[in-house]
Amino acid sequence: MRATFMYGAGDVRVDEVPDPTIVEPTDAVVRVTLACVCGSDLHPYHSMPASEEGVPMGHEFLGVVEQVGDAVTDLAPGDLVVSPFAFSDNTCPFCREGFHTACRHGGWYGAGGVGGAQAEKIRVPQASGTLVRLPADVDEKLLPSLLTLADVYLTGYHAAFMAKVSPGQTVTVIGDGAVGLSAVLAAQRMGASTIILMGRHQDRTDLGRKWGATDVVAERGEEGIAKVLELTGGEGSHAVLEAVGHMPAYEQAYRIVRPGGVVSRVGVPQYEDAPVGFGSLFGKNATLNGGPAPVRAYLEDAIAQVLAGELDPGAVFDAEVSLDDVAEGYRLMDSRERIKVLVRP
Amino acid sequence: MRATFMYGAGDVRVDEVPDPTIVEPTDAVVRVTLACVCGSDLHPYHSMPASEEGVPMGHEFLGVVEQVGDAVTDLAPGDLVVSPFAFSDNTCPFCREGFHTACRHGGWYGAGGVGGAQAEKIRVPQASGTLVRLPADVDEKLLPSLLTLADVYLTGYHAAFMAKVSPGQTVTVIGDGAVGLSAVLAAQRMGASTIILMGRHQDRTDLGRKWGATDVVAERGEEGIAKVLELTGGEGSHAVLEAVGHMPAYEQAYRIVRPGGVVSRVGVPQYEDAPVGFGSLFGKNATLNGGPAPVRAYLEDAIAQVLAGELDPGAVFDAEVSLDDVAEGYRLMDSRERIKVLVRP
Known part of the structure; x- marks a missing residue:
């Protein structure tokens, strides 16, 4: 064969x-x-x-x-x-x-x-x-x-499931690949009221909007972080669904997650060590989870x-x-x- | 004054x-x-x-x-x-x-x-x-x-609360200080069926036993990890409540947590970066959370x-x-x- x-x-x-x-x-x-x-x-x-x-x-x-x-x-x-x-x-x-x-x-x-x-x-x-x-x-x-x-869809779903996305929440999805778009769809089906999609390929973010993204942030790094914080009244996202796997995506994730919120990863991490101390996750009681769906x-x-x-x-x-x-x-x-x-x- | x-x-x-x-x-x-x-x-x-x-x-x-x-x-x-x-x-x-x-x-x-x-x-x-x-x-x-x-008690409680300890689960508490002992008491009140207390001061672990610890592991590092895995049939703990804050405690925590389990930290981390990649948290869908109670x-x-x-x-x-x-x-x-x-x- x-x-x-x-x-x-x-x-x-x-x-x-x-x-x-x-x-x-x-x-x-x-x-x-x-x-x-x-x-x-x-x-x-x-x-x-x-x-x-x-x-x-x-x-x-x-x-x-x-x-x-x-x-x-x-x-x-x-x-x-x-x-x-x-x-x-x-x-x-x-x-x-x-x-x-x-x-x-x-x-x-x-x-x-x-x-x-x-x-x-x-x-x-x-x-x-x-x-x-x-x-x-x-x-x-x-x-x-x-x-x-x-x-692909159930990997996006897993990100939303682990983050326990619930009605009325703000969800940010990092990554406009097929998994990120699937995470948008899953978050929409779980009742998220605001879904911010971070991505910069318009054909992809257009599908994201069709599936429930209320906002698209094309900026990355500090600019992208500032934009998401602005969109959330300075409070951050209840859930951040990270569908990339590279360190800059992780850094964006813990910067935009709200106190008590969840960073749920389904992008396979291309790193082993990452910030998890008082200044990143611990101080704001953020949860980090996710894994192979x-x-x-x-x-x-x-x-x-x-x-x-x-x-x-x-x-x-x-x-x-x-x-x-x-x-x-x-x-x-x-x-x-x-x-x-x-x-x- | x-x-x-x-x-x-x-x-x-x-x-x-x-x-x-x-x-x-x-x-x-x-x-x-x-x-x-x-x-x-x-x-x-x-x-x-x-x-x-x-x-x-x-x-x-x-x-x-x-x-x-x-x-x-x-x-x-x-x-x-x-x-x-x-x-x-x-x-x-x-x-x-x-x-x-x-x-x-x-x-x-x-x-x-x-x-x-x-x-x-x-x-x-x-x-x-x-x-x-x-x-x-x-x-x-x-x-x-x-x-x-x-x-102190509600900090121990917070560790168990964030880990969503539920009836029948196996919980390991790292640290026999007052917060660790409080975490034992909270886990017992939430219905954990096995509570392993990692600590080596007998006056403290005695109080831990009184409050619900079913096992005490005095060993640390590789020996301590092996002992906890043995006590859990090789599967690991549903919840690991980390009440120390130093890197060796974090390393023990992710090694003994079960796939799909939770490492909940209330010891203020004396580190910023730590392993969170495929080989530590991601591969087994472990959750990391906790923070100031x-x-x-x-x-x-x-x-x-x-x-x-x-x-x-x-x-x-x-x-x-x-x-x-x-x-x-x-x-x-x-x-x-x-x-x-x-x-x-």
């Missing part, structure tokens, strides 16, 4: 590799019908050292079950399924508490002998705990929105909302490529020409 | 100074009947550079109102009152949200022209918002417990509990000195000979 590998910064290739097979009795093999490129794929696209061994890419997909291991009794070949971007058993203590990305038997696609989703097929470990079935007769037009539930915890509810026509985050996809053209998909997102790119194998 | 000043590390003196007077119409002057020495007073006691100008000390007190400004209509001379360790107007947006230590008109005793509480009298700014009346006929034996509500938010409820005989945190006081002997009180706490020292002017 064909599958996508990254061999270094900017070097994305589609290779011919053997089809995946059942390795553990808890596995399934899924034929990918729709995948996409993630903002987090752009981190190695910028910085990965050149390597002879490619890294399998892609962790968001819908597909059809082709094969299941002996221990998988609740899925059958032919089932249309969506997968969270991380696999999990859905039964360990951490899964039961809603933190599936810390599952004791869980892991990540594209690592540890598990392939990536920008491919014709993929092996899914812990298939019973991971995969969620979609109706066989689902309207094709809903598939992009359903695919956002694998990662436990998409599995939110997946069934979100599927029901999409199927009911209440939730439609599929508009983050503004381009589509075939698997053979996946490198062009990376380029379009990296250059900011497109927000998020569908990959159809 | 006599009042306590610190002139440098280890240099605590009682000086004769003019009585405080009403400066703003929102002020009151209170005659202090009971004060105490705080663990946070020990930070300057260790490190304050020598100075010709002393710093007024003390921020916890009960007393009797002597005088009120024209704008103070709900308090009268003769009222017995307790004060939070920070003053606040109790009406600004941050106060209304329960974060009085960020009050827009608030501040700290012993700074900005406001005196300290280890004194015969003290001027209280924002008196109507700050002071809470006690019954005139209150049992004298309850006064130490009521004094703990000015800071908004005691005023919790004060009325806690007074009612003490008066009803349900809550009795006064046992943290295991020594008493007169105002003239306040320096001995500092020494007793600094040497760990005593947990917390009452000061009776």
